[in-house]
Amino acid sequence: MEVKDEVLKNHPGWSLALEIITVLRSHGFEAVLAGGCVRDALLARAPKDLDIATSAEPSKVEEFFPKTVTVGKAFGVVRVLGDNSEIEVASFRFDGKYCDGRRPQTIQFSTAVEDALRRDFTINAMFYDPVSKKIFDYVKGQEDIDLRLIRCVGRPTLRFQEDHLRLLRAVRFAAELGFEIEMDTWEALKELAALVQSVSRERIRDEMFKILKAENYGIGFSKLHESGLFMALDPELDKIYKKTPSLFRNPFAKASEVSRDGSIHQDNQIWARFFAAFGERCLNRDFLEGQMKLYKLSREAQRFIQKCLYYLNSLETIAAWNLGKKLVTFAEAEFQWAVTLATIDPAKASHGTWLSELKLAYQRRGLDQVFPPRLLRGEDLPSSIPLTERKNVLDLAFQQQIENSWTHREEALAWLVKRGGG
Ligand code: ATP
Numbered sequence: 083m084e085v086k087d088e089v090l091k092n093h094p095g096w097s098l099a100l101e102i103i104t105v106l107r108s109h110g111f112e113a114v115l116a117g118g119c120v121r122d123a124l125l126a127r128a129p130k131d132l133d134i135a136t137s138a139e140p141s142k143v144e145e146f147f148p149k150t151v152t153v154g155k156a157f158g159v160v161r162v163l164g165d166n167s168e169i170e171v172a173s174f175r176f177d178g179k180y181c182d183g184r185r186p187q188t189i190q191f192s193t194a195v196e197d198a199l200r201r202d203f204t205i206n207a208m209f210y211d212p213v214s215k216k217i218f219d220y221v222k223g224q225e226d227i228d229l230r231l232i233r234c235v236g237r238p239t240l241r242f243q244e245d246h247l248r249l250l251r252a253v254r255f256a257a258e259l260g261f262e263i264e265m266d267t268w269e270a271l272k273e274l275a276a277l278v279q280s281v282s283r284e285r286i287r288d289e290m291f292k293i294l295k296a297e298n299y300g301i302g303f304s305k306l307h308e309s310g311l312f313m314a315l316d317p318e319l320d321k322i323y324k325k326t327p328s329l330f331r332n333p334f335a336k337a338s339e340v341s342r343d344g345s346i347h348q349d350n351q352i353w354a355r356f357f358a359a360f361g362e363r364c365l366n367r368d369f370l371e372g373q374m375k376l377y378k379l380s381r382e383a384q385r386f387i388q389k390c391l392y393y394l395n396s397l398e399t400i401a402a403w404n405l406g407k408k409l410v411t412f413a414e415a416e417f418q419w420a421v422t423l424a425t426i427d428p429a430k431a432s433h434g435t436w437l438s439e440l441k442l443a444y445q446r447r448g449l450d451q452v453f454p455p456r457l458l459r460g461e462d463l464p465s466s467i468p469l470t471e472r473k474n475v476l477d478l479a480f481q482q483q484i485e486n487s488w489t490h491r492e493e494a495l496a497w498l499v500k501r502g503g504g
Pocket residue numbers: 116117118119129130131133200201202203206207245247248
């Protein structure tokens with residue numbers, strides 16, 4: 083097999099990686115690229131990061147490079163900082179016994195072969211020397227890349243029992259790469275799926291999010307369901323999946339299409355799409371909050387999702403609003419995303435016409451470029467309007483301003499007089 087050097091060279095950390103490898107070698111140590119980046123380079127995919135594995139121990143790595151951060155000295159990982167990139171350098175190691183289903187109790191620095199054997203999947207356990215262009219593959223990883231298979235290094239049951247996060251990682255890589263899970267690995271995954279409950283909610287969230295963003299999101303969900311992982315993680319959502327798997331179809335032909343949207347709310351949008359599968363049950367606040375808690379989402383994310391799903395499931399009501407109120411609400415990122423979700427949901431097809439007309443009206447008024455300041459302010463209201471009503475009147479005035487494209491204060495004041503309040 084051949085490594086596609088171009089994808090490595092295109093990575094911003096490439097020159098730093100080469101420098102680190104050269105320096106370590108000049109001191110007589112082995113140093114190679116390791117893990118995910120070798121897998122990605124064999125698949126001609128852009129790697130997320132370039133990781134280095136070396137026979138030098140962490141104290142040596144720190145000695146050779148002036149700027150380092152120790153990320154996990156206990157695990158032999160040192161981060162070397164360059165001018166505009168940073169690279170993790172991990173010492174070859176061998177993991178001791180795992181007791182808590184999470185991490186080994188001890189580690190021992192060791193050889194490249196043993197370092198390969200402690201890694202999770204064969205496709206993730208290869209090394210590459212970018213100077214000689216030689217691949218070091220002690221686990222038949224290249225064969226599995228060829229077969230497009232996720233296969234545990236060693237005995238699957240043992241490897242999953244050691245570290246329960248690997249259960250989710252297997253599905254995540256299947257979804258990201260579009261690979262199948264090898265039979266013995268798959269049997270072990272199904273047998274041990276319930277162990278996923280011991281994984282911290284933060285790590286579950288991170289893996290789940292990677293599945294949500296993956297190219298093959300659908301494969302990820304069918305595997306989560308069939309393995310029993312989904313049932314162990316989120317039985318409510320698993321039930322819905324069983325009944326209507328189509329709700330979990332990736333609405334974006336490619337994950338990159340979400341990023342093209344360029345929204346700062348991108349992550350929240352992806353989560354909102356996920357929870358939209360609950361349909362009208364999202365209108366029950368306690369229910370939705372309970373679900374979101376399972377994934378330890380930030381308050382800000384929860385607020386976005388809740389609002390967005392409220393809009394998505396209240397389109398009947400919103401359709402009856404006056405145009406001004408619709409236009410003002412359209413300025414909210416949550417509403418805009420609800421509209422996007424509605425246009426890809428066949429069950430919401432009946433709302434297609436007014437939603438696209440609304441979008442056009444919004445653009446025609448230039449509201450997507452600049453949103454005008456309010457013409458009417460609190461001090462314009464006569465004291466005869468009771469305190470409890472003043473905000474409503476101001477909101478209504480603003481809706482009228484937007485609907486009628488007023489640009490002068492007089493227009494708003496005239497409306498106030500006509501309404502009987504001026
Ligand atoms: P990504 O492209 O998502 O970063 P990756 O393969 O680089 O994928 P990382 O989580 O960055 O994954 O880990 C780097 C490498 O460390 C993996 O390729 C694998 O060899 C090893 N590794 C990571 N997590 C585990 C684990 N839980 N058990 C065993 N080995 C692991």
